[in-house]
Amino acid sequence: xxxxxxxxxxxxxxxxxxxxxxxxxxxxxxxxxxxxxxxxxxxxxxxxxxxxxxxxxxxxxxxxxxxxxxxxxxxxxxxxxxxxxxxxxxxxxxxxxxxxxxxxxxxxxxxxxxxxxxxxxxxxxxxxxxxxxxxxxxxxxxxxxxxxxxxxxx
Amino acid sequence: xxxxxxxxxxxxxxxxxxxxxxxxxxxxxxxxxxxxxxxxxxxxxxxxxxxxxxxxxxxxxxxxxxxxxxxxxxxxxxxxxxxxxxxxxxxxxxxxxxxxxxxxxxxxxxxxxxxxxxxxxxxxxxxxxxxxxxxxxxxxxxxxxxxxxxxxxxxxxxxxxxxxxxxxxxxxxxxxxxxxxxxxxxxxxxxxxxxxxxxxxxxxxxxxxxxxxxxxxxxxxxxxxxxxxxxxxxxxxxxxxxxxxxxxxxxxxxxxxxxxxxxxxxxxxxxxxxxxxxxxxxxxxxxxxxxxxxxxxxxxxxxxxxxxxxxxxxxxxxxxxxxxxxxxxxxxxxxxxxxxxxxxxxxxxxxxxxxxxxxxxxxxxxxxxxxxxxxxxxxxxxxxxxxxxxxxxxxxxxxxxxxxxxxxxxxxxxxxxxxxxxxxxxxxxxxxxxxxxxxxxxxxxxxxxxxxxxxxxxxxxxxxxxxxxxxxxxxxxxxxxxxxxxxxxxxxxxxxxxxxxxxxxxxxxxxxxxxxxxxxxxxxxxxxxxxxxxxxxxxxxxxxxxxxxxxxxxxxxxxxxxxxxxxxxxxxxxxxxxxxxxxxxxxxxxxxxxxxxxxxxxxxxxx
Numbered sequence: 237x238x239x240x241x242x243x244x245x246x247x248x249x250x251x252x253x254x255x256x257x258x259x260x261x262x263x264x265x266x267x268x269x270x271x272x273x274x275x276x277x278x279x280x281x282x283x284x285x286x287x288x289x290x291x292x293x294x295x296x297x298x299x300x301x302x303x304x305x306x307x308x309x310x311x312x313x314x315x316x317x318x319x320x321x322x323x324x325x326x327x328x329x330x331x332x333x334x335x336x337x338x339x340x341x342x343x344x345x346x347x348x349x350x351x352x353x354x355x356x357x358x359x360x361x362x363x364x365x366x367x368x369x370x371x372x373x374x375x376x377x378x379x380x381x382x383x384x385x386x387x388x389x390x
Numbered sequence: 391x392x393x394x395x396x397x398x399x400x401x402x403x404x405x406x407x408x409x410x411x412x413x414x415x416x417x418x419x420x421x422x423x424x425x426x427x428x429x430x431x432x433x434x435x436x437x438x439x440x441x442x443x444x445x446x447x448x449x450x451x452x453x454x455x456x457x458x459x460x461x462x463x464x465x466x467x468x469x470x471x472x473x474x475x476x477x478x479x480x481x482x483x484x485x486x487x488x489x490x491x492x493x494x495x496x497x498x499x500x501x502x503x504x505x506x507x508x509x510x511x512x513x514x515x516x517x518x519x520x521x522x523x524x525x526x527x528x529x530x531x532x533x534x535x536x537x538x539x540x541x542x543x544x545x546x547x548x549x550x551x552x553x554x555x556x557x558x559x560x561x562x563x564x565x566x567x568x569x570x571x572x573x574x575x576x577x578x579x580x581x582x583x584x585x586x587x588x589x590x591x592x593x594x595x596x597x598x599x600x601x602x603x604x605x606x607x608x609x610x611x612x613x614x615x616x617x618x619x620x621x622x623x624x625x626x627x628x629x630x631x632x633x634x635x636x637x638x639x640x641x642x643x644x645x646x647x648x649x650x651x652x653x654x655x656x657x658x659x660x661x662x663x664x665x666x667x668x669x670x671x672x673x674x675x676x677x678x679x680x681x682x683x684x685x686x687x688x689x690x691x692x693x694x695x696x697x698x699x700x701x702x703x704x705x706x707x708x709x710x711x712x713x714x715x716x717x718x719x720x721x722x723x724x725x726x727x728x729x730x731x732x733x734x735x736x737x738x739x740x741x742x743x744x745x746x747x748x749x750x751x752x753x754x755x756x757x758x759x760x761x762x763x764x765x766x767x768x769x770x771x772x773x774x775x776x777x778x779x780x781x782x783x784x785x786x787x788x789x790x791x792x793x794x795x796x797x798x799x800x801x802x803x804x805x806x807x808x809x810x811x812x813x814x815x816x817x818x819x820x821x822x823x824x825x826x827x828x829x830x831x832x833x834x835x836x837x838x839x840x841x842x843x844x845x846x847x848x849x850x851x852x853x854x855x856x857x858x859x860x861x862x863x864x865x866x867x868x869x870x871x872x873x874x875x876x877x878x879x880x881x882x883x884x885x886x887x888x889x890x891x892x893x894x895x896x897x898x899x900x901x902x903x904x905x906x907x908x909x910x911x912x913x914x915x916x917x918x919x920x921x922x923x924x925x926x927x928x929x930x931x932x933x934x935x936x937x938x939x940x941x942x943x944x945x946x947x948x949x950x951x952x953x954x955x956x957x958x959x960x961x962x963x964x965x966x967x968x969x970x971x972x973x974x975x976x977x978x979x980x981x982x983x984x985x986x987x988x989x990x991x992x993x994x995x996x997x
Binding site: 358 | 460619673686
């Protein structure tokens with residue numbers, strides 16, 4: 237399965253990913269309704285894009301009382317709007333707080349990878365977001381973490 | 391809701407303490423694009439240009455453009471428009487960060503402040519809800535303390551734009567700072583905010599911005615993103631070294647203003663260059679909202695030295711203003727002075743220019759020693775302590791000299807009988823390109839409607855930075871009038887639509903920006919219409935200035951620029967042939983010999 241990998245050390249906090257996400261899904265620019273969020277720690281000079289990890293053991297899925305959240309054949313976790321009753325159990329269950337709630341539609345929503353062409357990744361000119369296979373991600377994440385002390389030392 | 395726009399502005403009467411929403415004038419929006427143009431249209435309509443800039447009758451307008459808040463490359467800008475207390479001309483200062491988009495998400499394209507509050511207040515805009523709140527507890531606080539305090543008492547995701555102590559104390563080069571380090575820097579807009587007793591505008595918005603033709607808009611935007619990533623100017627120079635990447639070049643040719651423009655080369659230029667910053671104090675780069683370039687520098691002074699701190703900057707202009715122009719070649723000192731300017735909220739260019747002017751006045755013995763007691767250290771080129779002290783004095787003026795510093799360089803030099811030692815035009819300090827090395831910049835400084843400014847007509851692009859086959863001779867005055875006019879109109883339209891001029895270096899020439907604007911708003915402007923709108927904005931600003939009492943005499947440069955050649959680098963022996971260029975410029979603009987737009991020019995532009 238491919239997923240979105242974020243490199244916080246490359247992020248510059250431009251929030252273009254949020255704009256692209258809301259434009260794709262809402263047809264308008266509205267960061268309040270985006271499915272990817274950039275958290276700015278301004279004083280620490282750290283900007284962290286966070287979106288759904290499509291967890292292997294997804295707490296949102298296992299806690300959904302109406303079985304509205306399922307995993308498709310590719311491994312992607314998604315919300316079935318018809319079955320979602322807007323109880324927000326998944327928002328509570330998500331350990332990364334990336335499940336969000338769409339007030340008008342009264343349903344939960346997570347990243348749907350834009351059907352395989354994630355707009356957030358496409359618009360990021362800083363390579364802070366990548367759309368990559370799960371397998372090499374483990375390695376990439378380890379490398380990211382290893383690079384931080386290395387960068388400080390140099 | 392009109393496409394690209396919210397279609398609504400917030401009008402705040404500070405005298406009576408009331409806030410009211412009103413529909414945006416969409417006819418004006420179409421004629422003047424937005425932001426700088428639309429704000430100026432309101433300003434021109436609503437106030438007498440001859441009133442004192444610090445009087446309650448002055449308007450203070452925070453305006454966004456139709457692309458602000460979209461994912462158009464660099465679509466995060468807003469502008470602060472008013473009459474300037476520094477130049478007595480129109481002021482329009484542009485800033486990035488996140489505040490402008492947040493205002494639109496809250497449901498407003500513009501905020502117009504009028505009158506004067508009887509006590510210090512701030513404005514809290516939370517989507518539909520707008521209220522004037524007491525600001526006694528943050529009055530006197532620096533921008534960082536203010537932002538942290540106001541965010542804590544409003545919303546953790548609120549964005550804040552406001553003034554520091556300099557603006558409160560009516561310093562004529564005070565700026566407005568948003569997001570702690572982005573500045574609507576020039577022309578003293580912070581003093582106007584201070585004169586109205588408004589500390590800050592705090593905004594939180596969750597709304598949406600729609601565009602007319604999403605498919606076309608997306609196509610143009612993604613293509614522009616690719617171009618920005620492919621261009622060495624935007625993806626390597628600006629992203630890698632920030633605007634400071636320019637230091638090496640200007641110093642090499644002899645255009646890096648040093649010691650109040652007495653020379654154009656600085657012996658310590660390498661120590662304060664973009665390369666040195668990237669290798670030493672740079673923590674990372676940062677982008678404003680929707681910016682694919684990321685030129686901002688997040689820096690930290692390495693511990694163990696005389697100074698400490700962290701923040702954003704320095705920009706190229708700051709390195710000149712607080713560095714070379716004051717003879718300061720210590721990078722830590724430049725950083726620290728930059729951080730101070732952000733905290734006090736003063737324009738780094740004009741604050742530096744003011745100190746440099748004072749230093750030359752002292753050097754030539756024009757300031758009696760008894761006036762300098764307040765400074766407490768020798769006010770001479772190269773003394774970083776004097777720069778820090780002057781920044782503090784001008785932000786918290788108490789004695790005679792500090793009050794003069796708070797008046798800006800021109801008034802300071804005039805007080806001591808030597809206005810010719812002020813390096814600027816329309817009482818506003820020059821930016822960091824000695825115009826003797828690029829004649830178009832000289833004409834641009836002299837004719838800029840907001841006083842000397844490098845961004846109004848940035849002819850460096852064609853005089854020095856263009857590929858050889860597209861470059862024009864930097865030293866000739868010939869043809870510079872037409873070049874300046876075109877660049878000025880182009881920049882006016884960029885400012886109006888809500889993008890940063892840096893995007894145009896790679897991806898947003900008018901041929902791209904006009905279609906992007908059309909896809910966003912549903913308008914149908916040709917490139918010619920687009921440039922004409924820029925021309926319209928420029929002429930309206932000029933009409934405001936003429937109404938404020940400015941004329942040909944104010945389209946001037948100090949004698950140093952027109953009579954004293956530089957003696958260094960490739961640009962030596964050059965002076966600015968202003969009179970020749972100015973006459974041609976008025977002709978190209980369709981203005982009479984006094985610099986008034988002719989009736990037929992105004993008719994052609996529909997003003």
